[in-house]
Amino acid sequence: MIVALVTVSFSIGGLLGGIVGGGLVLWASGLPLSAAPTPAEKVDPSLCEAVASEALLASPLLTPTPTQTSTPTPTPTLSPPTPTATPSLADSVARVLPAVVTIVNQRPATSMGRNDLNTRIRGSGTIIDTRGYIATNYHVVQGAGQLTVILATGQELPARLVALDAQREMALVRVEHENLPVAVWGDSNAVRLGEWVVAIGSALGDFPNSVTVGVISGINRSVDLDGNVRISGLIQTDAAINKGNSGGPLVNQHGEVIGINTFLIRENRRVGVAEGISFAIPSALAREILEQWIAADTHRAASESPLP
Secondary structure, three states, rough: OOHHHHHHHHHHHHHHHHHHHHHHHOOOOOOOOHHOOOOOOOOOOOHHHHHHHHHHHHHHHHHOOOOOOOOOOOOOOOOOOOOOOOHHHHHHHHHHHHHHHEEEEOOOHHHOOOOOOEEEEEEEEEEEOOOOOEEHHHHHHOOOOEEEEEEEOOOOEEEEEEEEEEEOOOEEEEEOOOOOOEEOOOOHHHHHOOOOOEEEEOOOEEEEEEEEEEEEEEEEEEEEEOOEEEEEEEEEEOOOOOOOOOOEEOOOOEEEEEEEEEEEHHHHHHHHEOOOOEEEHHHHHHHHHHHHHHHHOOOOOOHOOOOO
């Protein structure tokens, strides 16, 4: 009995001592008795995701900054070029026609007193200077007798021969009349094959101001004439240049003189009859020669004028 009580007492004392010792251990570790760990509470995962999302959006460091993108400037649509109106041939003719004349070369009568038809030559000319200088061909004024110029208006004026050159088939005459209408020079070096042209002159000597139309058929042609004369650099055209048209202008679509009508080929001894083969002296060559003659004539006239 006594042994049993002792044993119980010893057990109770040991239990109390363990509790007290455990309290001492918890105190020594700095943890209050009430801070004992408790089982973790179960948290709703969706709530965590929502909180996390709100945290991300609330953080200024994670707020996306919009990036400016440059808007491409639209390429302007180029408007088509404005078409250039092609001058009408009628306008081209009207521009130069007042400067085209008929030249009559009345040569001395032949022997036996006969007035042979060959003594009266009719050709054409082109007024190139307001002071009355007129370009024509050598064969129109060859063996010049009495020269008469008939203007486009029908007015007749006496003329004198200024200069001529058989090798280049050019001649220059002058009428004593001021302020005449003049033709405008064009650039014969710029002509192209197939370009439209107009030939103007006194066809057959009886039909003044006749107009024919054609194209540039060839450039820089060379032709051998009678008397071992070779002319180079000619413009070839299929515009009809009849007898009497010699000395008249070959005109481009702008009414500019690009050549002086000279001759045509009707028949070739080797190949027979030909059609649509006419030639003109290019304006670049004709202008150079004629301006030299005009300068020389005006200088001579000035030197011969009596002093006041």
